[in-house]
Amino acid sequence: MNLIRTGKSGTLESSDVMITVRNNPANKIEIKLKSIVEKGFGNHIRSFVESVLEEMMVVSAIVDIDDRSALDCVIRARLETALHRAAGITVFNWEEIQ
């Protein structure tokens, strides 16, 4: 997946997460996490986001995460939405999405 612009999704409401993704000129994955549950879940969220990026075949991205204690499925949904928006995809490939 190639990110051609900045994609943003989610809100700062409690239990939600705001995720912004864009291409990384340094051609690697860079995750910037700000989370109200950093202590208990910070590491988990980082590796979870990494694995989703890998699954979606994203190799270059800057991912800004402002987490308000969202569950994994919410983080994943917001990330997928942001990535599709950043990639300018309007035709979704549901066969591939697990």
Next chain:
Amino acid sequence: MPENAAGREIPRTIHGLQAVKPFEGSFVNTPLVRIQKGSRTLPRLNKLVESIEQAILKSELKDGMTVSFHHHLRNGDMVLNMVMDVIANLGIKNLTIASSSLTSAHEPLIRHIRHGVVTRLVTSGLRDKLAEEISHGLLDIPVLFHSHGGRARMIESGEMKIDIAFLGVPSCDVYGNANGYSGPSACGSLGYAMVDAVHASKVVLITDNLVEYPNTPFSILQDQVDYIVQVDQIGDPEGISAGALRMTRNPRDILIAQYATHVIEHSGYMEDGFSLQTGSGSISLAVTNFLRDVMLRKNFRASFALGGITGNIVGLHEEGLIKRLLDVQSFDKEAIRSIAENRFHTEIDASYYANPHNKGCATNKINVVILSAMEIDTDFNVNVLTGSDGIIRGASGGHSDTAIGSGISVIVAPLFRGRTATVVDRVQTIITPGDTVDVLVTDHGVAVNPKRQDISERLKTKHLPIYTIEQLQEKAEKITGRPEPVQFEKRIVGVVEYRDGTILDVIHQVKD
């Protein structure tokens, strides 16, 4: 036989008297009274001193002493900061502060701790930045956390000696009669302060509302008071009390409140003449409103409510549904109005409220109590002091006092907040031991302590989603995931005292 100063012969020993001290003159041995009648110099007809500094100097505050405050002015308190600033300026150091609790208004203490003015805290709770700093090791000596009843116990027994009590009072006369329900900084009950006034070696009252003598009715008595200081403002009214607290519209809170009401109704502890105590959180308020519906439906009246009194409890009393109110702390403007006007809304002090070692405290007489929790574990131990991240952010308060005293203690809380589970394997800090906690009510289900088979039996067929607490913990973990355990240093930053003075738990410094 020698003559006394009135010219009478008094024998040196008299049968039945330990010692005989002859009369020396009317004014000689009563220093507080005028030196002679008709004199225009009238010493000690008032206890006013010019400034806080004067009060401190006259009270002879020294390094290493214990000073006390109360938290009836809540987030609007200005007294503690005013007094500590003056103390710091005078170069006094190594003080212990014993405040009934500390709120977000007390962040300036951080500075005083850094400069060595304050080296020890004895309190029911800590909040915000001050709490965070202490969690990260700001103080050398661990903070001693106590319950409301525990504080009264340690003061009354002499375990903790207060050298000087600095008590902010919303109204006061020149001789020291003070109450909390009149004046611009009215706060209602002065229950915590009253204990300090009785037992502290020196008592300084600080008021922004000096009134005519005698200021009756009074909560603090003139013969307890040494000095009085008049200042412009003792507290910010916005922070002292809330306006009318409206019932929550949050469907989750309402759901929990509905379950809790159902539990209480069928627990066997709600009958005509029952007594209750509720907290001031939104779920507790909703429960009170729903209990009202049950009371109207079943034609029950409560004999009394204890607290922590809020406007909606006052409303029930004025409706005739609760006969009497016992008030150690008035939370909002309605409660303050009521305690001022109504002699059946009675102020009680912290010892009467919850001291486990006196001749019988009010919490012993409670049937139903509704409490909150930050965390509760599978042994039903409750934590209301530290977050799941190990950082201090709350207060012990009356939680453990009321849990044990009540016929049924009901904890109301969402199963998880965001992705932080409320029901855990093991709480970070135990404030209230599990064998005093009876029922947990969450939005996902209800768990009854296995020690309370009687309650379990009664709730069986009442269409409640009942689970074991282990099942609730698993449910929570399945949804939120399991957090990494918090990393702590070896150093202890807080000690949790149970209401009887024994040590229940310790809080370690968080690693960062």
Next chain:
Amino acid sequence: MLYVPGNNPNMVKDAHIYRSDSVMFDLEDSVSVQEKDAARFLIFRALKSIDYENTETVVRINGLNTPFGVDDVKAMVRARPDVIRLPKTETPDDIKAVDKLISEVEKAAGIEEGSIKLFAAIENAKGVVHAYQIALSSPRLVGIAFGAEDFVTNLNTQRSKGGLELFTARQEILMASRAAGLHAIDTVFSDVNDDEGFRREVELIKSMGFDGKSVINPRQVSMVHEIYTPTMEQINSARKILRAIEQAESEGSGVASVNGKMIDKPIVERARRTLELAHLSGIYLDEMEEEEFNA
């Protein structure tokens, strides 16, 4: 049926705690055009990872004539809700089109064909007029819901207290559903502060014969349950009737009576329905009654 806005994680994550019979995750009217994709992903992921326990899961997709409907179906079928609800159904062809699409996706995703059910929402005059044909249009269809807000606009009128303007539509949908053996769900009551008005409407549609009501606020869930729960009196007389039938059957007699009144088939059916409602409300029935209910 509790409506849950599809882009709201706070409500979506545990909408089943309010114990409604079903939760309807909405991708349509409560989601803005810019957030259709976000809501779709959110509900997709929520359905796949959250255990909604015994609550029926329904997703209201956007119509196939919008830019979003097809993607909604392609995603949602793969997330396997119990039911997909099609808004603004006007003709049986609308149902047939979405049925076909669902089948294609089920096949492509290796899901047992026919496992995802359909609900049709009728929200305008054209839909009402075609109600019976819609009801017969697909084996997937399990029920019809009535949407009054769009309907009254379509009729050039407004909603009134008595609901007279909705009367015919409700009747049509009810009859069509019953004739085809489907569930019938009444429309939303939007004034969440008017408890009295809500109760009156629920009483009305219950006595008309509707199986249930759409609710937009969790508070309304318990009110609907309360009104639909039979009284102990009704339950006891239902039990009496079923016991009489049982006894008559065991004695080989074809005729039974209670209180001097003969019991014929419709009465027995109503009695069974009452006990079914009682059972669904969780009213405690002892073992003996369980047997009666299952007889």
